[in-house]
Amino acid sequence: MTFRRKYEEKFFRGLCFLFTAIIVFALVQIIWTIAQKGVPSLSWQIVSQEPKGGFYFGKEGGILNAIAGSFYLAVSATVLAFVISLPVALFMNIYLMKYQRILMGIRFFLDVLWGVPSIVYGAFGFTLMMYLGYKNSLGAGVVTVAAMITPIMIRAMDEVLKTIPIGLQEASYALGSTKTETAYKIFFKEALPGFATAILLAFGRGIGDAAAVLFTAGYTDYVPHSFSQPTATLPLAIFFQLSSPIEEVQNRAYAAAVILTLIVLVLSVSARMLKPKK
Amino acid sequence: MILSRKLTDSISSKWMLACLTFCLLLPLAIGAGLVFKSTPLLSSHKLTELLFSSDWYPSDNQFGFWPFIVSSVSVTVLALIISIPLCLLSSIYLTQFAPKWFLKFMRPVIDILAGIPSVVYGAWGLLVIVPLVSDKIAPLFKADSLGYSLLAGAIVLAVMTIPYILNMLLEVFSQMPVELGEASLSLGATKWETIKHIFLRKGSSGILSAFGLGFSKALGETIAVLMVIGNVVQIPQSVFDSAYTLPGLIANNYGEMMSIPSYDAALMFGALLLFVIIIIINIIFRYIIYKSELI
Numbered sequence: 001m002t003f004r005r006k007y008e009e010k011f012f013r014g015l016c017f018l019f020t021a022i023i024v025f026a027l028v029q030i031i032w033t034i035a036q037k038g039v040p041s042l043s044w045q046i047v048s049q050e051p052k053g054g055f056y057f058g059k060e061g062g063i064l065n066a067i068a069g070s071f072y073l074a075v076s077a078t079v080l081a082f083v084i085s086l087p088v089a090l091f092m093n094i095y096l097m098k099y100q101r102i103l104m105g106i107r108f109f110l111d112v113l114w115g116v117p118s119i120v121y122g123a124f125g126f127t128l129m130m131y132l133g134y135k136n137s138l139g140a141g142v143v144t145v146a147a148m149i150t151p152i153m154i155r156a157m158d159e160v161l162k163t164i165p166i167g168l169q170e171a172s173y174a175l176g177s178t179k180t181e182t183a184y185k186i187f188f189k190e191a192l193p194g195f196a197t198a199i200l201l202a203f204g205r206g207i208g209d210a211a212a213v214l215f216t217a218g219y220t221d222y223v224p225h226s227f228s229q230p231t232a233t234l235p236l237a238i239f240f241q242l243s244s245p246i247e248e249v250q251n252r253a254y255a256a257a258v259i260l261t262l263i264v265l266v267l268s269v270s271a272r273m274l275k276p277k278k
Numbered sequence: 279m280i281l282s283r284k285l286t287d288s289i290s291s292k293w294m295l296a297c298l299t300f301c302l303l304l305p306l307a308i309g310a311g312l313v314f315k316s317t318p319l320l321s322s323h324k325l326t327e328l329l330f331s332s333d334w335y336p337s338d339n340q341f342g343f344w345p346f347i348v349s350s351v352s353v354t355v356l357a358l359i360i361s362i363p364l365c366l367l368s369s370i371y372l373t374q375f376a377p378k379w380f381l382k383f384m385r386p387v388i389d390i391l392a393g394i395p396s397v398v399y400g401a402w403g404l405l406v407i408v409p410l411v412s413d414k415i416a417p418l419f420k421a422d423s424l425g426y427s428l429l430a431g432a433i434v435l436a437v438m439t440i441p442y443i444l445n446m447l448l449e450v451f452s453q454m455p456v457e458l459g460e461a462s463l464s465l466g467a468t469k470w471e472t473i474k475h476i477f478l479r480k481g482s483s484g485i486l487s488a489f490g491l492g493f494s495k496a497l498g499e500t501i502a503v504l505m506v507i508g509n510v511v512q513i514p515q516s517v518f519d520s521a522y523t524l525p526g527l528i529a530n531n532y533g534e535m536m537s538i539p540s541y542d543a544a545l546m547f548g549a550l551l552l553f554v555i556i557i558i559i560n561i562i563f564r565y566i567i568y569k570s571e572l573i
Contacts, residue, residue: 005468005471006468008468008470008471009468009469009470009471012367012470013371013375013469013470015367016367016368016370016371016375017371017375019363019364019367019368019371020367020368020371020372020376020384022364022368023364023368023387023391023440023444024384024387026391026437026440027387027390027391029402029406030394030398030399030402030437033402033405033406034398034401034402034405037405084297084300084301087290087293087294087297087298088294088297088298088301090294091291091294091295091297091298092298095291095294095295104568106298106302108564108565108568109302109305110301111560111564112305112557112560112561112564113304113305115491115494115495115498115556115557115559115560116305116308116498116553116556116557116560117495117497117498117499117500117525117552117556118498118500119498119500119525119528119529119549119552120308120312120498120549120552120553120556121308122528122529123312123528123545123546123549124307124308124311124312124549126532127311127312127314127315127546128311131311147304150301150304151301154301178283178284178286178287179287179291180286180287180290180291181283181287183290183294184290204393207395208393208394208395208396208397208398209395209396210395210396210397210500210501211396211500211501211525211529214529214532215532235395235396235397235501236397238397238398238401239397239400239501239505242400242401242404242505253401254401257397257398257401260395260397260398261394261395261398264390264393264394264395265390265393267393268386268389268390268392268393269386269389269390271389272385272386272389
């Protein structure tokens with residue numbers, strides 16, 4: 001009996017370790033595969049030029065259009081989402097402090113929203129865009145991605161604001177400040193390092209998503225100059241070039257994947273480093 | 279001076295409230311917009327026919343979503359069958375057996391896995407998983423497969439859901455009260471018996487919710503699955519058959535949906551279907567989590 005128990009313990013301990021090792025191995029394998037395929041095709045030309053004639057048959061050019069487009073899109077969407085999220089998160093933690101039930105309802109609601117897949121946001125963005133009579137454009141993409149990352153950002157900010165002690169709020173009122181002043185001068189400053197994490201998280205989500213921009217942002221070979229022009233994005237550049245039968249074009253897709261992975265890696269590592277220690 | 283401060287305060291609180299209302303109305307707007315767009319289809323076809331018919335001939339005005347629903351659900355279930363044991367046992371290892379530094383090392387690893395964009399997972403699937411399925415796994419079962427199959431989609435999807443589920447499971451196991459484990463150990467149970475009989479039971483609602491939310495996450499995944507699953511409209515008979523998921527259908531056909539009548543309505547109906555299913559799943563499992571946090 002004890003014999004069996006001892007070996008059951010050993011067996012499962014080993015199995016647990018094995019499965020953890022598989023997960024680490026999967027990550028290493030993914031990054032290694034993409035790097036191995038993509039790094040040889042990385043060159044200055046790829047990151048610094050727009051596609052030229054015959055680019056999609058393997059000739060001259062780069063993916064500057066997609067890199068710049070992705071940055072424009074993700075930065076604008078993050079700014080827009082921030083402008084909406086900040087008041088909401090502050091409102092929840094200052095005005096609604098007394099109404100815990102409502103507050104919990106809102107948190108629940110935002111968590112549910114987090115689960116909505118990006119393709120649904122994309123389809124909705126597309127519907128809205130057609131309804132208002134706009135064409136595929138950077139602006140439409142920005143609005144769609146912003147709608148997608150706003151719940152994520154609010155919840156991340158909310159988690160930071162939640163940890164601020166109520167005494168700070170009371171002290172601020174006692175000194176005669178209004179709720180707005182408490183919100184923007186005290187709470188905002190106090191939570192700023194935590195907000196950086198929230199922003200990076202949302203930015204990473206925005207830059208990596210393909211399904212939401214597929215309908216709305218369009219695709220073009222040029223770097224966009226205004227919000228009404230269509231724009232290329234990195235995920236779509238990878239997706240479209242991978243479906244090409246020509247090997248050079250495919251290799252460039254892997255190079256683009258390396259660039260995108262690097263951006264996301266830097267974002268997620270810096271988000272973790274900025275995270276305030278509990 | 280005081281007046282202007284009061285004015286600022288009242289304007290800014292109204293603005294905050296407006297932003298909040300906007301955020302709360304957004305999902306309603308999404309639902310309403312999608313319903314509005316799919317009305318033409320709903321008024322000309324029966325709902326049961328749309329859901330359970332497998333005739334998909336858009337140019338003949340026949341829209342049966344059954345093959346897509348079956349494909350989506352089966353690829354998701356298959357993915358979870360792969361990822362659930364991995365996540366469960368490795369979260370147990372990380373919180374119970376492993377040294378502290380290893381958990382610290384794993385957190386960024388999970389973060390990175392979670393952050394990798396789905397199109398990169400798709401590219402990895404094309405490079406590694408598709409050939410693996412066609413050259414190694416399919417011959418093993420004496421089946422013919424091009425590799426673009428349900429199984430390839432499920433493997434890629436499983437890897438994508440791992441960080442999501444694992445994070446939630448780590449949360450569940452790290453909130454386990456220490457005394458509970460100590461009580462069990464002092465009664466003579468081994469570490470594994472404690473985990474099996476005490477922790478798994480105590481954390482069951484959290485664990486179940488993690489799986490449920492993982493399921494909804496996987497169901498909505500678009501690009502990565504689209505790239506490796508083959509996209510053939512059929513009800514897959516085996517795991518080596520190609521399939522076509524609901525999100526994949528929407529993403530793949532946005533270009534031509536304007537040229538065929540009712541096609542755009544059908545795609546929007548697909549999006550609506552996805553939206554409703556995922557919202558319901560999310561509400562159920564989030565509710566379970568909230569209930570268990572209150573106790």
